[in-house]
Amino acid sequence: MDSEERPQLRRGDNPLYAVLLLAWVLFGVSLFALVLRGAWEEVRAEFQAEAEADIELLRDRLRTNDALLSGFGAFLDALGAPTREQIAGYASRVLVEHPHIYMLEVVEKVPARARDDFEQALAAQAGPGARIRSFAYQDGLRWQPVGEKAAYFPISFRWPETPESLPVLGLDFDSVPHLRDALRRAEAGHGAASTRPFALIEGPLAYVVMRRTDTVHSILRVAGAEQRYALLVVKADAMVPGRRNPRTAHVLRMLGETGPQDPPLYAILAARPASALERRLLPQFTLNVEDVSTSQPVRLSVTRQLRFRDIRSEPLLLAIGLALSTLAVLVLYLRRHRAAVARERERLEHATHSALHDPLTGLPNRRLFHDRVGRASACWRRTGEGFALFFVDLDRFKDVNDSYGHDVGDAVLGTVAARMRDSVRETDTVARIAGDEFVVLLPGVSELATAEPLAEKLLRAVGQPVELRDGLVLEITASLGLSVCPEHGSEPEELIRHADAAMYGEKRAGRIRSEDASSAAAERATVRAPRLRVVRKLVRGHNGPVSGGGRKKVARGA
Structure with missing residues (x-):
């Protein structure tokens, strides 16, 4: 469940970051669009004035031509x-x-x-x-x-x-x-x-x-x-105009009855041509002016390509500064937001872990264990793969708390829990469901013959001496009851109840025996380990044998 929460939080972060980044990009584009528009307006006004000056000069020459022709004709008529x-x-x-x-x-x-x-x-x-x-x-x-x-x-x-x-x-x-x-x-x-x-x-x-x-x-x-x-x-x-902006192109054509005539009177390219990138990204100005007031009707086409150098540095630097400052604020916000999300994720993970695990041993608690047994039961129904349950109770653990205090008892529980977890497979689940009661889920184990050696291994691990402070060494024994799905049932509660009953029955009897716990003749198997022993240990070794383990045996009930 922990691993399922983390990806959901991360997937939730991505749209927010994408939206904020897109908003910044749009803001930056808008800033540069405003700067470009300002440059466009300035260049357009300059271009308009220059083009109008060129056409006015051209009109003067055309009118002069008409006047000279009239004067020449009048001279011939006069003489x-x-x-x-x-x-x-x-x-x-x-x-x-x-x-x-x-x-x-x-x-x-x-x-x-x-x-x-x-x-x-x-x-x-x-x-x-x-x-x-x-x-x-x-x-x-x-x-x-x-x-x-x-x-x-x-x-x-x-x-x-x-x-x-x-x-x-x-x-x-x-x-x-x-x-x-x-x-x-x-x-x-x-x-x-x-x-x-x-x-x-x-x-x-x-x-x-x-x-x-x-x-x-x-x-x-x-x-x-x-x-x-x-x-x-x-x-x-x-x-051709005497004074001409080297960044503009001029084309002058005579006008006939069907429109502009070829070849043009002149076609002058810009002396300082724009780059391919400028032609692709920046606008171009074009002005077509016709004059039909004289005997020489013409059309003048003037074009100018806006260039990067036409953009004034002051507004451009201001736009760059605003864009970078907003980016810095955005990055700072995203870092803080990410840190807050990480803290929230950590808090959620901690809360989830606390809700599903035992705070003392770190093992799954009763709630998580029941969930995993339910999943194993559902898997059995779907695939036919069975599983086994161990119910483990520490013998005379109350004596440890009464004799040495709850701190020593907690240390013993932590050590025993770690040994139990290390003695099973990674796919198995060891859970603490009460004070000194543990349960073990073993997926894929569907026969008693397979489960009994695993139970013996677990009891041997629990029975190893526990070294505590001040040279105190304790030998802890445990009782174990087991049940197998589907031999002893298929429902989680039923299997746990069978294993629990077998373990407590043997604990009460003080010996290994078989019993018929249900009308279905389910088998019980338990192990009774030796009682609690206390061994005083010197700084450099033991002053007595660290043993005393009694007989461990697994028995099946009919």
């Missing part, structure tokens, strides 16, 4: 038929003041009848062989001739003049799909239109903003020109 030098001077000033503009160009609408005149004037300016032609972006990036059609839209002027840009003169906008779409939109109205991003013949990525002018005069002085367009070429990298 009517400006010379090449006049346009070049104007374009030079514009490029100096606005370095993000890559080139200024003029496109003219040339009907088929005026093509030859235009190509002759173009050759005079760009060199022999210059003519109206197309550039195949989808077919090997090469120049190719333009077939016959009603009208052409070649470039008649570009500034600055560089060897790389010289072949651009004569490029037919109407022959290149991504240029033709913007040209048609500009031709249909008086507003500006922009192309999607594309790679210039010189190599860099750019886009073109164009608008139709009101006057019709050929820059090359070609008769028959029907329309003129002013163009700005804007390089993509010129739109």
Whole structure:
């Protein structure tokens, strides 16, 4: 029973410890979540301000592009038929003041009848062989001739003049799909239109903003020109913000009728990328801003990954301190709780042991012995395995108490109990049920022939001299009665009663005999040992023989 209580208490501790540990973990997670939220709010506000500054700068440049294009068109309209030098001077000033503009160009609408005149004037300016032609972006990036059609839209002027840009003169906008779409939109109205991003013949990525002018005069002085367009070429990298947070990524795309267009004008990754752990554990900020107020509708996407270094040290240290302090309090509480549980367990074990054991000898008492006999009886019913009972009484033990006092009597009882316990098997039970009365349960012993040698061994152990203080040596004898299940019964009380009756019958008769104690002709077997002897012992030996044991015999009753 003692061993059954201890596991139950321990199992009861585990849920409490698990709940307290889980509560601490949740508390710690909540603390760090608050710290992380504070850092998140700070970084989000900073990120929002920086992104808005970037988009505002971008809007300024887009509005500037529209204003420059309008100014370029107004300049062409104002002069009517400006010379090449006049346009070049104007374009030079514009490029100096606005370095993000890559080139200024003029496109003219040339009907088929005026093509030859235009190509002759173009050759005079760009060199022999210059003519109206197309550039195949989808077919090997090469120049190719333009077939016959009603009208052409070649470039008649570009500034600055560089060897790389010289072949651009004569490029037919109407022959290149991504240029033709913007040209048609500009031709249909008086507003500006922009192309999607594309790679210039010189190599860099750019886009073109164009608008139709009101006057019709050929820059090359070609008769028959029907329309003129002013163009700005804007390089993509010129739109990148001058000041940019190295921890943010920027992607700028032109917006078409179906949404953002590819390729992007620029896609800049964070100069200080976050680690894989930061990307997994910490949030990311993303801001998409669109501007459709100009002729160059764009979408700017700005992202920033929150990083561990973004978390300020002061609240983080405070959170760590609180978490550690609460953990220390929790550990202290659990240690005290565990100590209290251990004391309670010890108290319960002691109480349980006291309730089931004799306080003097430490042997099982009557209550525990009856319980174990009941279990042995139940085992016999279930498996057929019998058992034997010994009822042992010390002879003339009252004389020991009367002659030497109860302290000596208690010492004798303790010694005899220890000898009885040592003389039986570990599976056997020795119990004290009264002052000098003991009972022994022997599971698995179901025959008298097996029980008698065990009884003799036990009596010999009890009959050994007991050495006490002051050189006093006592020889104690005992009487023993035995019963066997199922030969003498199967109920615990019946078997104990048979063994008790046999022992007391022989004690009264003073000899070994058999008797018929029941109508079932149950057998009784008892042993009568010699009477109490007192031997005075010297310090270094005995002054008389330590013996005097009488005859020990086991007899069976019919």
